[in-house]
Amino acid sequence: MNKVTNINHATVKERPVTTLDQKPARAEGRKDPWSQLLVKVGKEQDRQAYHSLFEHFAPQLKYYAMANGMASHAEELVQEVFVSIWRRACLYDWQKAAASTWIFTIARNQRIDMLRKMRRTSAEMPVETEDLWQIPGEDDNQPVTSLHRLMSERRVRESLSQLPEDQITVIAKVYMEQKSHQMVADELNIPLGTVKSRVRLALSKLKVILQDQNV
Amino acid sequence: MTRHHPDSLSLMEYSAGNLSEPHALCIRLHLDKCTHCRSRVDTLDSLGAVMMEQQPKVSVSETMFDDILAKIDSTPAPEQPAKVVPKISLLQKLLGEDINNLPWKRQLGDVSVLDITEKFPGQKEQVVLQKLVAGGKAPAHTHRGTETTIVLQGAFADQKGVFNQWDFVVLTDQDEHKPVAVGCEDCITLSVLSAPVKLTGTFTRMLNPFIR
Numbered sequence: 324m325n326k327v328t329n330i331n332h333a334t335v336k337e338r339p340v341t342t343l344d345q346k347p348a349r350a351e352g353r354k355d356p357w358s359q360l361l362v363k364v365g366k367e368q369d370r371q372a373y374h375s376l377f378e379h380f381a382p383q384l385k386y387y388a389m390a391n392g393m394a395s396h397a398e399e400l401v402q403e404v405f406v407s408i409w410r411r412a413c414l415y416d417w418q419k420a421a422a423s424t425w426i427f428t429i430a431r432n433q434r435i436d437m438l439r440k441m442r443r444t445s446a447e448m449p450v451e452t453e454d455l456w457q458i459p460g461e462d463d464n465q466p467v468t469s470l471h472r473l474m475s476e477r478r479v480r481e482s483l484s485q486l487p488e489d490q491i492t493v494i495a496k497v498y499m500e501q502k503s504h505q506m507v508a509d510e511l512n513i514p515l516g517t518v519k520s521r522v523r524l525a526l527s528k529l530k531v532i533l534q535d536q537n538v
Numbered sequence: 539m540t541r542h543h544p545d546s547l548s549l550m551e552y553s554a555g556n557l558s559e560p561h562a563l564c565i566r567l568h569l570d571k572c573t574h575c576r577s578r579v580d581t582l583d584s585l586g587a588v589m590m591e592q593q594p595k596v597s598v599s600e601t602m603f604d605d606i607l608a609k610i611d612s613t614p615a616p617e618q619p620a621k622v623v624p625k626i627s628l629l630q631k632l633l634g635e636d637i638n639n640l641p642w643k644r645q646l647g648d649v650s651v652l653d654i655t656e657k658f659p660g661q662k663e664q665v666v667l668q669k670l671v672a673g674g675k676a677p678a679h680t681h682r683g684t685e686t687t688i689v690l691q692g693a694f695a696d697q698k699g700v701f702n703q704w705d706f707v708v709l710t711d712q713d714e715h716k717p718v719a720v721g722c723e724d725c726i727t728l729s730v731l732s733a734p735v736k737l738t739g740t741f742t743r744m745l746n747p748f749i750r
Contacts, residue, residue: 382595405606427587431555455562476584498554498589526546
């Protein structure tokens with residue numbers, strides 16, 4: 324398992340990053356059960372852990388594939404994602420992303436990749452899907468400290484539970500059905516500005532926008 | 539340090555995987571150099587995961603897990619799924635050349651362009667590199683539709699401020715500007731255009747990046 328080697332010193336001093344061998348000191352630094360299983364798959368090729376991940380995530384992934392219009396390829400997508408999870412698990416770094424976030428990005432990329440291959444013209448694409456959309460933790464130059472990332476998923480889940488239904492609906496259409504803001508507006512028969520303001524309200528709850536203002 | 543960032547809505551469309559390839563490229567180039575936006579995208583990726591978790595579940599075929607194991611066992615993993623250590627940058631990979639050695643086409647005095655739309659087959663947008671020589675000026679122009687630009691080298695300034703390397707800027711038909719390259723380097727930008735540029739000055743026949 325690759326440890327984080329390029330954390331800058333100031334950060335380390337402030338908040339010691341827990342390595343896999345130490346007991347995490349803070350609650351948010353603890354691995355959630357799925358991340359623990361994924362680490363086992365990566366370190367020990369543990370098939371039982373892999374099966375537990377499959378049981379939990381495959382039905383989610385299948386819905387994801389169907390919701391975004393890949394119904395006829397839904398099972399294929401789920402399979403590809405799981406093969407990819409197995410092969411990449413050794414790169415997974417729980418300090419950089421929760422397992423569910425990591426798996427979501429793999430699924431997203433697999434979907435993009437399948438669509439690209441389906442409509443690829445004869446011309447070779449010079450840039451691969453993963454050059455454009457990255458899997459968290461798989462690059463070397465991310466000195467961003469880990470606790471920030473670990474907290475983010477917990478915080479997202481908590482904040483999301485407080486959002487009104489109309490905001491969640493819009494976000495779900497963007498993430499699950501791959502609809503642009505304009506398409507969401509057309510479908511719900513509301514103005515584009517309303518869609519955008521719902522998204523903005525939601526994102527400010529999630530602190531994605533608040534962060535804008537601190538720049 | 540970059541100071542001009544993509545807005546949250548664009549980052550969300552990026553995280554959801556909904557952007558076109560050229561637009562994703564602009565975001566990705568920015569993310570590479572901006573820890574601030576990377577952590578925003580981390581949050582958004584987590585949002586994607588949580589959304590997925592909260593949707594209905596659909597059961598998969600009973601044999602699927604065995605099929606996956608069979609697939610894993612029959613194709614030995616390609617030696618280490620490659621913690622891809624990129625020897626060349628994404629830009630070089632895209633362009634196949636150092637950015638300064640490209641076959642630039644001179645347009646107006648200070649401006650050169652290179653259309654690289656063909657690198658993105660099947661995508662609707664036009665993708666253009668533009669170079670403004672150090673200290674050079676581009677004629678005033680507005681934009682039809684939307685132009686997303688990322689600064690790849692040097693810096694330019696217009697009425698709205700100074701845009702440095704890896705800064706991200708979106709211009710619409712509301713924005714008329716007259717960029718000047720500042721600093722001692724040529725300013726090179728990559729722009730993704732949803733519609734051609736409209737010149738507002740005297741150079742109405744010309745087309746180019748700072749002008750598109």
